Amino acid sequence: MKTLTLLRHAKSGWDDPVERDFDRPLNAKGRRAAATVGRHMRSLDMHFDQVTASPAARVKETLESVETGYGAPLDPHFDRRIYLASAETLLDVIHDTPDNADTLLLVGHNPGLEELVLLLVPDREEDGERDKVEEKYPTASIAQITLDVPNWRAVQPGGGALSRFIRPRDLDPALGPEKNH
Incomplete structure (x- = not known):
């Protein structure tokens, strides 16, 4: 049995004048959301x-804030393939995970993470969690998928079960979308 947890980076700052998307930092709300998710x-x-x-800068900053809330270092391995990757590329990254790791945290970007959940989890879930993912995979959200496989190379489309989907707004309503009045 393997457990895959997917974390989308927290809300980034579009107001920051960076030359490359890769260098875009988090905004204050994103840092708060990531620390809340870490706790x-x-x-x-x-x-x-x-x-x-x-x-990417926003992923590194997300991990720093998550670690603050989590209370321990996560010691990430950075893989450039994950930057703006498709679900298929993310599946390649998963397949390359060492077999002695039973739990994997993969931190990246949308739409790839959302597409990966929809690829791995069949559309027969009764609790509606998959539907929430399909509706929107907000920043700093985590999806946890259990996979009944002996090793990561055996992970296949449709082979997972979504055990939890947690959005920052589920933990603190102030971290939800801005309300337009």
């Missing part, structure tokens, strides 16, 4: 044998 991960006693992440 929640700790409260659920989530742990990860391997953390693989995009090297």
